[in-house]
Amino acid sequence: MKRSLTLLLAAGALLAVVPWMRLPAFYESVLYLVLHWIALATSWNLLSGYSGYFSFGHGAFFGIGMYTTATLATRLDMPFLWTLPAAALVAALFAALLGAVAFRVQAVRAELFSLLTLAATFVVATIILNTPIDGGPGVYMSAVAVPSIGPTASGTFYLLSLAGALLAVVAALVVYHSRFGTGLFAIHDDEDVAEVMGVPTFRYKLAAFALSCGLAGMVGGVHALFISYVTTGDTFTIAMPLTVILMAVLGGTRHWAGPIVGATAITLLLYAFTGSGTAIIGKGLTGLVLIVVILFMPEGVLGQALKWWGARRGAMTVLRAPAMASEQPESLAGAAASAPAPDPAPAPRTGQALLRAQGVRKSFKGVQALRGVDLEVRQGEILGLLGPNGSGKSTFINVASGHYAATAGVIEFAGRRISGIPAHRIAHGGIARTYQIPRPFAHLTVLQNVALPAMFGGASLDRRAAEAEAWQWLAFTGLSERAHALPAELNLHQRKFLEFARALAARPQILMLDEVLSGLTPSEIDEAVALIRRIRDHGATIVFVEHVMRAVMALCDRVVIFNRGEVLAEGAPDDVMQRPDVVAAYLGQAMQEGASTAPGIAPEPAHA
Numbered sequence: 001m002k003r004s005l006t007l008l009l010a011a012g013a014l015l016a017v018v019p020w021m022r023l024p025a026f027y028e029s030v031l032y033l034v035l036h037w038i039a040l041a042t043s044w045n046l047l048s049g050y051s052g053y054f055s056f057g058h059g060a061f062f063g064i065g066m067y068t069t070a071t072l073a074t075r076l077d078m079p080f081l082w083t084l085p086a087a088a089l090v091a092a093l094f095a096a097l098l099g100a101v102a103f104r105v106q107a108v109r110a111e112l113f114s115l116l117t118l119a120a121t122f123v124v125a126t127i128i129l130n131t132p133i134d135g136g137p138g139v140y141m142s143a144v145a146v147p148s149i150g151p152t153a154s155g156t157f158y159l160l161s162l163a164g165a166l167l168a169v170v171a172a173l174v175v176y177h178s179r180f181g182t183g184l185f186a187i188h189d190d191e192d193v194a195e196v197m198g199v200p201t202f203r204y205k206l207a208a209f210a211l212s213c214g215l216a217g218m219v220g221g222v223h224a225l226f227i228s229y230v231t232t233g234d235t236f237t238i239a240m241p242l243t244v245i246l247m248a249v250l251g252g253t254r255h256w257a258g259p260i261v262g263a264t265a266i267t268l269l270l271y272a273f274t275g276s277g278t279a280i281i282g283k284g285l286t287g288l289v290l291i292v293v294i295l296f297m298p299e300g301v302l303g304q305a306l307k308w309w310g311a312r313r314g315a316m317t318v319l320r321a322p323a324m325a326s327e328q329p330e331s332l333a334g335a336a337a338s339a340p341a342p343d344p345a346p347a348p349r350t351g352q353a354l355l356r357a358q359g360v361r362k363s364f365k366g367v368q369a370l371r372g373v374d375l376e377v378r379q380g381e382i383l384g385l386l387g388p389n390g391s392g393k394s395t396f397i398n399v400a401s402g403h404y405a406a407t408a409g410v411i412e413f414a415g416r417r418i419s420g421i422p423a424h425r426i427a428h429g430g431i432a433r434t435y436q437i438p439r440p441f442a443h444l445t446v447l448q449n450v451a452l453p454a455m456f457g458g459a460s461l462d463r464r465a466a467e468a469e470a471w472q473w474l475a476f477t478g479l480s481e482r483a484h485a486l487p488a489e490l491n492l493h494q495r496k497f498l499e500f501a502r503a504l505a506a507r508p509q510i511l512m513l514d515e516v517l518s519g520l521t522p523s524e525i526d527e528a529v530a531l532i533r534r535i536r537d538h539g540a541t542i543v544f545v546e547h548v549m550r551a552v553m554a555l556c557d558r559v560v561i562f563n564r565g566e567v568l569a570e571g572a573p574d575d576v577m578q579r580p581d582v583v584a585a586y587l588g589q590a591m592q593e594g595a596s597t598a599p600g601i602a603p604e605p606a607h608a
């Protein structure tokens with residue numbers, strides 16, 4: 001990052017000389033527009049490209065900035081430069097208010113968020129148009145003095161635009177390489193999993209929205225004086241956010257520099273055809289280029305270029321997320337699955353209750369998935385959660401890890417109530433889980449997938465330490481060779497082990513494994529059983545939902561049997577599995593399914 005930052009600042013310093021080169025004002029205006037669009041597209045990308053929350057309301061915040069500057073400079077005679085921080089602040093505050101409402105509602109994602117931001121644009125425009133802020137005729141700013149920063153007025157505007165673009169790009173670069181940026185990219189791929197792994201999704205989205213809109217507001221403030229006549233009709237159009245989106249998409253939304261490429265290309269292309277007869281050709285050509293890029297370069301021009309560059313150098317990935325694709329530490333090179341791993345949880349086997357659930361209920365629109373579950377997980381044990389399909393095992397894990405809120409009841413962890421608190425705080429407190437169907441972050445490499453929980457989970461490491469930790473867990477689970485692959489390039493066995501590695505990297509006190517063995521071949525199951533044993537030998541407490549009976553019998557200290565959302569039985573595996581009511585529960589399911597025998601109730605000999 002330091003190299004990019006130095007390059008950026010050096011480029012900024014070089015470009016700052018332009019007004020003194022005595023170029024015709026026309027060129028300064030063109031460059032003003034290029035920088036203006038770079039600032040807007042980059043600021044939009046900070047929320048929408050990074051986190052995947054596509055905003056169609058960037059025009060609203062840009063417009064709020066314009067009107068803040070216009071009002072303060074014309075009505076209160078505030079010096080123009082002082083109005084710019086105010087423009088940024090008002091736009092950021094408005095975004096924070098809107099985000100505080102929108103991000104609280106879980107359903108407001110994807111296209112609903114886009115529609116909401118679009119609607120906000122019209123609401124803002126209507127308010128401004130029908131109040132003294134504008135009142136209808138627009139605001140003239142011709143009497144506002146242009147500060148003498150450059151040798152000419154056009155030079156001053158150019159320099160202001162350069163400052164705005166630099167500020168936006170530096171912000172995008174810093175966020176891209178920060179913990180905050182990593183969290184935003186995780187939200188982009190799977191927000192629920194990101195939250196369960198410890199990313200404070202609400203706070204991160206709010207901060208990104210406010211930052212993105214604050215920058216747009218500041219750019220709006222500069223533009224108000226540049227055009228010197230502000231009207232709602234010209235400001236709050238759908239064309240503005242659309243242009244910004246197209247620029248970012250063309251350049252590539254998954255890289256901080258993507259919008260620079262897109263904004264420069266589109267602005268220059270449109271400008272090259274500004275003559276009255278050729279403007280339409282310019283627009284048509286821009287549209288065509290966009291169609292080609294969307295069809296053949298889904299990661300944008302810069303994304304594709306970096307991919308080619310990476311492939312030429314024989315290295316995988318550059319563009320998937322904030323770059324952290326460092327090489328495997330030498331000490332771990334060639335480490336096999338049996339390599340010593342960091343201690344996942346230094347918990348002694350005291351047998352005391354670490355997690356206690358009392359009267360936990362969960363219903364989904366009429367479906368009673370949990371009907372008052374009481375159970376405890378003891379420190380250092382492997383507790384098996386068993387039961388027929390649909391009996392509520394996964395739901396229990398989902399509720400305990402905060403993925404779903406309990407409808408009623410209390411869950412305590414290490415003596416503290418955790419039911420009702422956000423999932424990222426539960427993760428931070430020391431509970432990690434795997435998903436029955438692996439849910440890796442699709443655009444993060446295997447290494448980045450494992451480093452993320454090390455950053456946001458119980459361990460709470462910084463990026464560098466998290467990456468080192470991730471390498472260790474990759475060695476532990478035998479995935480070192482695939483560190484730079486994307487999850488889609490892994491087979492099921494490897495994806496399941498990736499789930500393990502991610503959960504372990506959080507250094508949890510309790511590890512909840514949800515059917516990690518399903519779909520694996522017998523030899524892969526043996527491997528996984530051996531791995532779970534090793535995790536337990538490190539002192540971890542494990543909750544283990546599983547249908548593979550030989551693994552259950554080989555691993556579990558105790559089992560709890562769920563049936564129809566209730567606890568039917570609990571105790572030592574050998575005793576519980578012989579109980580007639582447990583056999584009947586499984587048989588009931590088998591009969592419903594038309595099977596002649598209960599599925600896997602008779603313990604198979606353990607291979608492992």
Ligand SMILES: Nc1ncnc2c1ncn2[C@@H]1O[C@H](COP(=O)(O)OP(=O)(O)OP(=O)(O)O)[C@@H](O)[C@H]1O
Nearest residue numbers: 364367368369387388389390391392393394395396
């Ligand atoms: N998100 C959801 N929306 C609606 N119903 C759900 C949801 N999640 C679970 N259920 C329902 O809750 C009940 C319990 O499901 P759950 O997945 O917890 O069972 P399970 O014991 O884990 O089953 P399996 O062994 O097949 O995974 C089922 O009837 C299921 O259909």
